[in-house]
Amino acid sequence: MSAGRAVACSAPARANLIGNPSDQYGGATLACTVPLRARVEVEPAAATVLAAGSEQRALEREGDLALQGDAFDVARAVLAGIGPPLPRARIRYASEVPLRSGLAGSTALVVALLRALRAFRGDEPVSLHALAEEAREIERARLGVTCGYVDQYLCAFGGFRYVDFAGKSPEGSIANEPFATVEAIEAQLPFVLAFTGKRHSSDRVHRPIRARWLAGDALVRRAMERAAELGRLGKRALLLGDLAQLGALMNENHALVRDVGGSGEPNERLIAAALGAGALGAKLAGAGDGGTIVALWPGADARPLEEALRRAGAAALYRPRPVRGVALEPAGEGSA
Numbered sequence: 029m030s031a032g033r034a035v036a037c038s039a040p041a042r043a044n045l046i047g048n049p050s051d052q053y054g055g056a057t058l059a060c061t062v063p064l065r066a067r068v069e070v071e072p073a074a075a076t077v078l079a080a081g082s083e084q085r086a087l088e089r090e091g092d093l094a095l096q097g098d099a100f101d102v103a104r105a106v107l108a109g110i111g112p113p114l115p116r117a118r119i120r121y122a123s124e125v126p127l128r129s130g131l132a133g134s135t136a137l138v139v140a141l142l143r144a145l146r147a148f149r150g151d152e153p154v155s156l157h158a159l160a161e162e163a164r165e166i167e168r169a170r171l172g173v174t175c176g177y178v179d180q181y182l183c184a185f186g187g188f189r190y191v192d193f194a195g196k197s198p199e200g201s202i203a204n205e206p207f208a209t210v211e212a213i214e215a216q217l218p219f220v221l222a223f224t225g226k227r228h229s230s231d232r233v234h235r236p237i238r239a240r241w242l243a244g245d246a247l248v249r250r251a252m253e254r255a256a257e258l259g260r261l262g263k264r265a266l267l268l269g270d271l272a273q274l275g276a277l278m279n280e281n282h283a284l285v286r287d288v289g290g291s292g293e294p295n296e297r298l299i300a301a302a303l304g305a306g307a308l309g310a311k312l313a314g315a316g317d318g319g320t321i322v323a324l325w326p327g328a329d330a331r332p333l334e335e336a337l338r339r340a341g342a343a344a345l346y347r348p349r350p351v352r353g354v355a356l357e358p359a360g361e362g363s364a
Contacts, residue, residue, distance in 0.1 A: 032072055032116075034359035037144035038065040041124075041131040042182035043221050043313040043322055043348045046278050047259020049234065049285065051193050052176035053241060055256025058263050059178055060188040060217060060348035066123040066136035069359060070148040072116065078103045079120040087114055095171070102134060105170035106141040109162065115148055126344065128227035130312070130319020132179040138171075139163045139183040143354050156353065157210070160184040161202040168201070174234040181208055186353025188213045190263045198238050215266050217348050219322050220330055222302070224294035225343030226318030233315040237288055251284040258284075275308025275324045282311035292317035294341070299323075301340035305333045322348070 040061040047057035076087040078100045085100050087093065093108040095101045103119055121141065125133030142163055147153075154162070160180040167173045167180070181191050192209040240248040258281045265274040282299065285291060295312055302310040302323035313322040325333045334345055 032148070032150070034072065035070045035144045035148045036068065036357040036359045037140045037147070037354065038067040038357060039136040039140040039143070039183045039354040040065050040186055040351050041133060041136055042179060043131060043219070043320065043346075044178060045219060045313075045322055045348070046262035046274070046281050046311070047255060048178065048281075048312070048314070049176055049237075049290070050252050050256035050259060051178035051191070051196075052198050052234070052238065053252040053256070054193050054196050055252060056190065056192045056194075056259035056263075057178045058190050058213070058259055058266065059182050060219075061182060061186050061351045061353070062125075062131055062221065062346050063349050063351050064124040064131065064133075064346070065351075066121065066125060066133060066140050068119065068121045068137070068140045068144040070115070070144050071118045071120075071359070073118040075116060076107075076114040077118045079118060080122065090114070101171065102137050103141055105166050106138060106145060109166040109170055110142070110145055110149070115145065117148060119145070126223060126227075128229065128319070129223050130230065130314030131221075131223075131346075132183060132314065134173075135163065135167065135175075135179040136183045138166055139180060139354050142166070143356065147356055156184045157181075157207040158202075159354065161207065165202050172231075174231045174238055176234075177208055181210060182353070184353050185210055187350040188215070188217065188348075190259075198241065213263070213267070217350075218271065218325055219348050220302075220325055220333055220337070221313055221320050221322050221346040221348060222298050222337040222342040223320045223344040223346070224298055224318050225341060226292075226294045229317075230315035230319070233290055233317050237290055240288070248288050251288050255281055255284055271308055271324060271326050278309030278311045278322075278324055279303075285312055290315065294318050295321055298337055298340050298342055301336045302333060305336035307333055320346075
């Protein structure tokens with residue numbers, strides 16, 4: 029793509045179905061996109077301007093990329109990550125993903141911004157593996173987020189994926205670790221997602237657990253090793269159509285995370301409601317203390333489950349569905 033031409037790009041939300049948060053510790057995760065997208069438009073302009081909703085910020089120098097604790101920090105971090113010069117462009121973005129809902133909305137925005145800005149500069153496209161790793165490095169090093177790898181891989185690749193993170197570690201980077209192995213999965217998706225309505229900080233949930241892992245805490249180490257195994261076993265159960273086994277594995281996955289302090293009252297309330305309505309399994313779809321849970325429902329009619337979740341306080345319900353990953357789009361046709 030020629031440098032300086034208008035660019036539009038989007039990337040999807042994601043839900044972790046089983047195996048998380050072992051993606052931070054060399055594990056394996058079964059995950060799928062959610063049909064909600066973050067969108068970015070980059071248009072030539074006289075200076076660098078960031079725009080989100082009714083707000084905008086002008087950037088004049090590299091020092092303006094210091095984080096400010098506002099809605100533009102994600103764009104600042106991506107611009108700092110790709111390096112100078114600042115583009116003469118109006119960078120506008122918006123998202124359908126509820127803020128801090130546990131559906132990787134911030135990561136989707138990082139991935140879309142990164143792809144769009146590199147395209148605007150005329151950079152040669154990189155592989156989706158490299159794009160996912162660069163996005164993770166921006167979140168880890170530039171935004172200071174305690175995160176794994178699965179969010180970036182799902183937002184980049186899209187679809188329904190089994191991702192194996194063998195050889196990766198919590199503090200690793202693109203410079204010294206292998207890429208993840210990404211496998212497309214062809215199977216039915218008998219899952220329902222429920223947003224608790226409580227917006228959370230995934231960093232606040234993951235950071236103390238990671239600190240314990242790094243300190244050699246035996247309980248956390250065993251939990252993450254088992255969560256990785258559950259990701260692998262969950263893939264097998266799903267592909268064999270053994271939903272009862274998959275549900276049991278999901279429940280065990282959640283118990284592991286809960287026992288190391290990764291859940292929260294809003295999550296437990298919705299999970300209990302799902303299991304009480306007849307779900308075979310229910311667990312966190314991302315970090316806990318709010319955010320979103322995922323329930324395994326074997327029947328064609330999910331209304332009993334959905335009604336139970338709403339009665340328990342679910343703010344929104346979604347269905348995971350394989351949709352395309354990060355993608356350039358015709359400029360001017362998005363809703364950023």
